Amino acid sequence: MFAYLVRRLFLMLVTLFGISVVIFFLLRIVPGNIVDILFAAAGYVDPADKANLEKELGIDQPLVVQYWHWISGLLRGDFGYSYVSEKPALQEILPRIPITARLAGLALLFSASIGIPLGVISAVKQGTRLDYTLRVISLSGLSLPSFWLGLLILTASVSFFGQMPIFNPNPKTFLEAFATYAVPAAAVGFRSAALTMRITRSSMLEVLRQDYIRTARAKGASDASVNYHHALKNAILPVITVIGIEAAFLIGGLIVTETVFNIPGVARFLVEAIRWRDYPIVQNLVMFIAVVVVFANFIVDMLYAVFDPRIRFTD
Amino acid sequence: MRSVRALAAMAALSLLTVPTTIFAGEGKQGGVLRMYHRDSPANASIHEGATYSINVPFMGVFNNLVIYDQHIAQNSPDTLRPELAESWAWVNDNKTLTFKLRQGVKWHDGKPFTSADVKCTFEMLMGKSQQKFRQNPRKAWYSEVNDISTNGDFEVSFNLKRPQPSLLALLASGYTPVYPCHVSPGDMRTNPVGTGPFKFVEFKANESIKLVRNPDYWKRGRPYLDGIEYTIIPNRSTAILAFVAGKFDMTFPTHITIPLLKDVKSQAPNAVCVVEPTNVSTNIIVNSTSAPFDNIDIRRAMAMALDRKAFVNILFEGQADIGGTMLPPPQGIWGMPKDRLESIPGYGPDVNANREEAKKLMQKAGYGPDKHLAVKVSTRNLAEYRDPAVILIDQLKSIYIDGELDVVETANWFPKVARKDYMLGLNLTGNSVDDPDQSFYENYSCGSERNYTNYCNKEIEKLFDAQSQEIDVSKRKQLVWDIDKKLQEDVARPIIFHARAGTCWQPYVKGITIMSNSSYNGFRYEDVWLDK
Numbered sequence: 001m002f003a004y005l006v007r008r009l010f011l012m013l014v015t016l017f018g019i020s021v022v023i024f025f026l027l028r029i030v031p032g033n034i035v036d037i038l039f040a041a042a043g044y045v046d047p048a049d050k051a052n053l054e055k056e057l058g059i060d061q062p063l064v065v066q067y068w069h070w071i072s073g074l075l076r077g078d079f080g081y082s083y084v085s086e087k088p089a090l091q092e093i094l095p096r097i098p099i100t101a102r103l104a105g106l107a108l109l110f111s112a113s114i115g116i117p118l119g120v121i122s123a124v125k126q127g128t129r130l131d132y133t134l135r136v137i138s139l140s141g142l143s144l145p146s147f148w149l150g151l152l153i154l155t156a157s158v159s160f161f162g163q164m165p166i167f168n169p170n171p172k173t174f175l176e177a178f179a180t181y182a183v184p185a186a187a188v189g190f191r192s193a194a195l196t197m198r199i200t201r202s203s204m205l206e207v208l209r210q211d212y213i214r215t216a217r218a219k220g221a222s223d224a225s226v227n228y229h230h231a232l233k234n235a236i237l238p239v240i241t242v243i244g245i246e247a248a249f250l251i252g253g254l255i256v257t258e259t260v261f262n263i264p265g266v267a268r269f270l271v272e273a274i275r276w277r278d279y280p281i282v283q284n285l286v287m288f289i290a291v292v293v294v295f296a297n298f299i300v301d302m303l304y305a306v307f308d309p310r311i312r313f314t315d
Numbered sequence: 316m317r318s319v320r321a322l323a324a325m326a327a328l329s330l331l332t333v334p335t336t337i338f339a340g341e342g343k344q345g346g347v348l349r350m351y352h353r354d355s356p357a358n359a360s361i362h363e364g365a366t367y368s369i370n371v372p373f374m375g376v377f378n379n380l381v382i383y384d385q386h387i388a389q390n391s392p393d394t395l396r397p398e399l400a401e402s403w404a405w406v407n408d409n410k411t412l413t414f415k416l417r418q419g420v421k422w423h424d425g426k427p428f429t430s431a432d433v434k435c436t437f438e439m440l441m442g443k444s445q446q447k448f449r450q451n452p453r454k455a456w457y458s459e460v461n462d463i464s465t466n467g468d469f470e471v472s473f474n475l476k477r478p479q480p481s482l483l484a485l486l487a488s489g490y491t492p493v494y495p496c497h498v499s500p501g502d503m504r505t506n507p508v509g510t511g512p513f514k515f516v517e518f519k520a521n522e523s524i525k526l527v528r529n530p531d532y533w534k535r536g537r538p539y540l541d542g543i544e545y546t547i548i549p550n551r552s553t554a555i556l557a558f559v560a561g562k563f564d565m566t567f568p569t570h571i572t573i574p575l576l577k578d579v580k581s582q583a584p585n586a587v588c589v590v591e592p593t594n595v596s597t598n599i600i601v602n603s604t605s606a607p608f609d610n611i612d613i614r615r616a617m618a619m620a621l622d623r624k625a626f627v628n629i630l631f632e633g634q635a636d637i638g639g640t641m642l643p644p645p646q647g648i649w650g651m652p653k654d655r656l657e658s659i660p661g662y663g664p665d666v667n668a669n670r671e672e673a674k675k676l677m678q679k680a681g682y683g684p685d686k687h688l689a690v691k692v693s694t695r696n697l698a699e700y701r702d703p704a705v706i707l708i709d710q711l712k713s714i715y716i717d718g719e720l721d722v723v724e725t726a727n728w729f730p731k732v733a734r735k736d737y738m739l740g741l742n743l744t745g746n747s748v749d750d751p752d753q754s755f756y757e758n759y760s761c762g763s764e765r766n767y768t769n770y771c772n773k774e775i776e777k778l779f780d781a782q783s784q785e786i787d788v789s790k791r792k793q794l795v796w797d798i799d800k801k802l803q804e805d806v807a808r809p810i811i812f813h814a815r816a817g818t819c820w821q822p823y824v825k826g827i828t829i830m831s832n833s834s835y836n837g838f839r840y841e842d843v844w845l846d847k
Contacts, residue, residue, distance in 0.1 A: 032726025040729045041357055042452040043365040044764035053449055084357055085520045086505050092520065154556050158582070164560035262548045262557075264522040272355060272521045272549075277726060 008301055012294050019290040023283055024067050033059055034083045034277045057083055059279070070283060080280035084273075089280045093266065093288070100258070100265035104250050106185035111192030112243060116232075118193075119200025119239075124227055126205060134197065141194025146253045150187040150260035157183075167263040184261040188253040192246045199242045203235035210234075237307055244300035248293040342539040342826060342844030351554045352545040353567045355521040358504035361492055362440065365452040367745075367835050370489040371568055372524045372545050374838035375538075376423075377492030377509035380414055380433065381483060385839050388591065388831040390749055391648050392480075392788070395487050399428065399510065409478035409786065416469040420533045422495045423514045430465040435496040437463050437473070448500050453747075455756055455763060456485045459783075478784045481752040488748045489836040512538035512841035521547055532841070539826070539844035551575075559583045564821050564845070569593050569834055571817035573631045579819055588819040592636055592646050593834045594749060597626075597703050599809045600732065600740040600768050607680070607688055608738060614806040616676035617739075619661035619669045620714040626706055626812050636813040637662070639799040640754055643813060646831040648749050651796045659803045673714045682715045693721040694741035695728050703811060704741035732767045742767065744808070749832040751795045755779045759807055770807040823847040 035053045039045045054060040058069070073080055079089040122134040157163050165184075171177035207213065208231055216230045251267055258268035266285060273281035356368040361377065364370075380400040383390040397403070400414035420428040438444040441457045459479045464472045473482065485491060498508045507515050510533070513526035524545040528538055546563070548554040555575065558566050559582040569591070571579055576588060599617070601608045608614050627635040636643045639659070643650035656662050661669050674683075682688045692708055694700040701722060708718030718739075723731055731737060746754050757763055760779060761771035775798060782794035803809065818829050823846040830837040 030726075032724065032730065036730055037726045038357060038450060040725050041364065041366055042450040043729075044452055045729050045733050046451075046764060049450060052447075056449075082520075085518075086358070086501065151552055154553060158556050158560045162560060164557045164562050259550050260553055262546070262550065262553050264519070269521055275725075276357075 004305060005302070008298055012298055015294050016287075016290060019294075020071060020283075020287060021067075023286045023290070024070065025063065027277075027279060027282055028063055028066075030277070032277060034279070035059070037276055070280075074284075074287070079284050082273075082281050083278045084276050084281075089284050092281060093269075093285055096264060096266045096269050097288075099263060100251075100254060100267055102181055103185055103188070103254060103258070103263065103265060104247070106181050107189035107192060107250060107253075108243065108247060110185055110189035111196050111246060114189075115193040115196025116200050116236075116239060119197040120204055120227060120232060122197065122201040123204035123208060124223075135201075138194040138197045141190045142198075144190070145256070146188045146191060147256040147260050149190060150184065150257055153183060153187055154260065165261070167261060169264075184257050184263060187261075188250065188257040191253065192243075192250065195242060195246065196239060200235065200239050203238045204231055207231045207235040233307070237304060240300055240303050240307070244296050247296045251289055342842065343846065344539050344844075345541055346539075346845035346847070347542045347544055348540050348565065348824070348840070348843060348845065349563050350543065350545050350565045351548045351557060351563050351567055352524060353551070353554070353570050354549050355547050359507045359515065359518055359524075360448075360500065360504040361490060362436075362494065363448050363450045363452075363500070363504065364490075365450075367489075367568075370835050371838050372526070372543075373507060373515075374489045374492070375511055375513040375526060375543065375840045376507050376515050377494075377511045378420075379487060379491050379493065380416075381487045382839065383487045383830070383833075383836050385837060385842060386826075386828050388828055389646060389648070390484075390487070390830060390833050390836055392484065395483055399433075399493055403483070405478075405480075407474075409480070410475045411472050412475070412482060413470065413472040416471060417533065418469055420510050421531055422497075422510055423508050423529060424495075424498075426495065426497055428493075428495075428510050429468040430471040431468075432496050433471045433493055434463045434465050436492075436494045439494070439500070446500055449504075452765075453490060455760075455765075456753070458756070477780075478786065479752065480786050481750045481783060484748050484750045485753060487836070488833075489838060490747050512839065513540075513543060516542070521549075523547060534841065538841040540840070543840065555579060558586075558819065561821070564824050565827070566817075566819045568818045568829060568838070569816035571819055573634050573815065573817065576817040576819075579817075583819070585822050586819045587822055587824075588817050589829050590634060590815050590817045591829050591831045592642055592813055592815050593745070594642050594647075594747075594813070594832055595743055595745040595834065596638075596640070596642075596813050597699075597811045598742050598744055599707070599811065600737075600742045601806060601809070602735055602737055602739070603768065603770075603806075604735050607690070610680050611806070612676045612680045613682075613688070615660065616673040616680070616714055617711065617716065618803070618806045618809040619673035619676070620710055620716075621661055621707075621809065621811060622666045622710055623662075623812055624666075625710070626703060629706060630702060631812075631815060635815050638813055639803050639810055640758075640808075641751060641795060641799055642746070642749055642832055647813075648832065649751055649792060649795050649799075651799055655796055655800065659800055661809075662803070670713050677715050684715065687715045687717045689717050689719070690738045691721040692718045692739045692741060693723055693731065693737040696722045696724050699814075700741055700743060707739075707741060707811070735769075740767075742808070745834065747833065747835040751779075751791075751798070752783050755782075755798065759802060768808060770805070772801075772805065772807075775801055775805075 035050050039050060082089050082092050085092060118134055122131045125131045157165055165179055168176055168180045171180055213226060213230055216226050254267035255271050258265045270285050352372060354368055359373050361369050361373055378399045380398060381395050382398045384394040384396050387394045399417055399420060401417050403412060403414045405412055416430055422428060435444060437457060439446055439448060440454060441460060442451060442454055459475050459477060461474045461476055464474060494503060495508050512529055512532050514529045516525040516527050518524045527542040528540060557563055579586060580588060601614055603609055603614060623637045627633060638650045639656060641647055641649040663669055692704050694704040704720055708720060711718045732740060744758060756779060757765045759766060759770055761776060778794060778798050782791050785791040785794060820827055825846050826843040828837060
């Protein structure tokens with residue numbers, strides 16, 4: 001198990017280095033830079049002013065030098081300054097992380113707590129009216145884009161209740177805090193819940209057909225014991241994988257949800273930073289997301305090993 | 316005795332009526348005005364910006380030397396009011412503009428305001444000081460100013476190369492606040508210090524902007540509001556829904572499109588909504604440096620094929636204005652009268668007749684039903700650019716031109732235009748002051764950085780200067796109309812329409828005036844109050 005852990009950690013570092021190179025150079029391939037955008041906003045371009053500003057921001061230097069500045073800065077704990085706000089990048093990014101983390105966490109919780117039980121029920125009750133109903137709901141969850149669902153929720157709340165579940169930075173009561181995150185988390189988590197449910201259902205159906213399940217039943221184990229102890233434990237691996245991947249994909253859904261619900265999290269901030277070509281913000285933020293995704297995959301790998309010991313011995 | 320009683324009765328009556336009159340016009344102190352902001356401005360420095368995303372939230376932090384009356388919708392020379400200047404006078408054959416400055420005014424950090432602040436602000440704008448702005452988009456406004464001189468702490472003079480009566484109009488723009496000498500341009504971007512009714516508290520990019528009442532404001536009893544808070548909501552649907560739900564007292568100015576206005580009125584029937592021109596024209600930039608638009612016949616044919624009314628009907632449900640370079644009357648001060656406008660080729664009411672003429676010009680240039688001209692219509696990737704571009708492509712079909720939409724991201728738009736890497740461009744031009752000097756020199760003068768098409772006509776250049784020096788307004792108007800007509804005939808930057816847009820606020824918000832010929836000059840908000 002220790003060798004497995006070390007190998008995974010090493011691969012994680014190599015992946016992060018590769019990602020840093022890709023992030024940096026892909027960002028520079030995108031046409032236009034912050035100076036172009038600032039002058040576009042000013043409605044004119046003065047070559048001398050433009051050159052001065054490029055020099056001031058250090059984007060006139062060779063790419064390799066810029067990359068080295070960034071990476072060596074990161075290793076020293078220096079995240080640079082936002083080109084737009086002229087504040088330290090870390091000061092801009094850090095306060096937004098907990099907001100997105102809460103939202104993503106709640107969405108994942110929503111996804112797992114709804115998706116897994118409903119998936120199990122759907123598999124156990126295969127072919128019944130309940131199964132069909134749940135399958136239609138899951139299909140709708142996969143088909144509805146989260147921005148549309150978000151707008152639908154907002155419009156319905158304003159039309160029917162005259163209320164707007166818009167982000168409240170200083171919630172005074174638990175209810176206010178819950179309302180701040182729960183509605184957008186449900187909007188973004190609905191798709192994940194549907195996906196989790198479908199994977200749980202198909203995985204469960206496969207396991208339920210296995211001989212050892214029949215043996216368990218023959219031995220007189222109760223339905224609950226068979227379904228949850230014998231079947232679910234073996235069917236859960238693909239579900240864990242999907243939830244892990246969803247954690248990574250969630251950031252995409254969050255960009256839209258944060259925009260629709262006007263939540264000042266990192267996802268919306270990232271899009272805005274890309275629009276401005278605010279390199280220090282984009283690089284550090286994408287790197288942070290990469291760390292989260294790679295780490296989530298690492299956790300999934302570890303969970304695999306815990307749930308299925310064959311993996312750590314054969315890997 | 317009867318007369319004494321009568322006098323007493325009259326006195327009592329006057330005591331009852333006078334205070335009522337005063338209170339009816341007075342606002343209540345207190346409350347925070349909550350608004351949404353349509354996007355996150357690059358920074359807080361008005362002098363470095365060229366969008367009213369900066370003016371709207373930060374104009375209240377500052378004062379100008381002079382300002383347009385904030386309660387009269389139409390900006391004009393008659394509505395100029397003193398602000399940091401108590402008075403002004405033209406001397407030296409109208410070549411020197413001298414201001415007597417208000418005394419006892421303090422910057423928000425407690426330092427006194429003096430003539431040195433005025434001098435350093437305008438020297439920075441003219442590019443003549445040690446400290447430089449990162450960007451200086453309105454440098455051209457001061458091209459006729461030789462230097463700025465001070466006489467003691469409270470008198471300052473603008474010494475001009477030649478008379479330029481419009482200088483006062485430019486100084487009254489929301490784009491012309493006076494900056495403090497003791498704060499660097501960098502600090503003004505992140506932590507602006509002004510003399511205005513509201514003090515800057517914080518600007519969280521993509522999140523919020525907060526201002527608080529300046530308790531030491533030089534104008535006694537102002538502002539009424541305790542503060543103004545802007546929540547930045549780039550998504551228009553979310554922002555409008557939040558206004559309808561009562562989360563905001565007011566929408567971002569001119570943010571409600573005409574089609575959306577009906578939705579707002581149906582969902583929030585008590586809201587007060589006004590529709591005004593924004594002084595933003597939608598126009599075509601033509602690359603006349605290379606084929607096929609180096610041929611004046613093809614340029615003219617294109618301009619003559621425009622059905623401007625169709626644009627206005629489709630995009631604005633009829634509520635937009637057709638005009639030349641200057642905003643048309645009645646809101647515009649300098650726009651051509653209808654009869655003069657309709658005498659310009661392509662502006663006549665009979666679109667079919669115009670297009671027949673256009674077809675003849677196209678045939679002269681070698682095109683016809685069997686040989687269409689293929690062009691790319693480039694534009695920015697924003698709805699207000701894309702939508703008219705699509706209509707333009709559709710209209711050009713009628714004169715054998717097959718257009719293809721080329722959508723360009725904002726970051727690449729100006730570099731592309733500057734490289735002349737386009738054939739036709741669909742463009743929006745915002746005019747911050749309804750004055751020909753602002754529009755003509757900025758957009759059509761030889762060598763101007765914002766003259767995207769490099770249109771250069773030495774004859775017209777002389778007329779620019781002639782109108783600029785003309786003190787008699789009616790004579791100046793005639794000159795301006797001649798220039799405007801010539802610009803349209805030369806297809807310098809064909810104007811399609813002048814947009815209108817809506818602004819809404821809750822009925823308890825008082826003292827708001829939306830400017831009818833500018834989107835940049837009406838946000839001091841010191842007289843705004845909440846009746847609740």
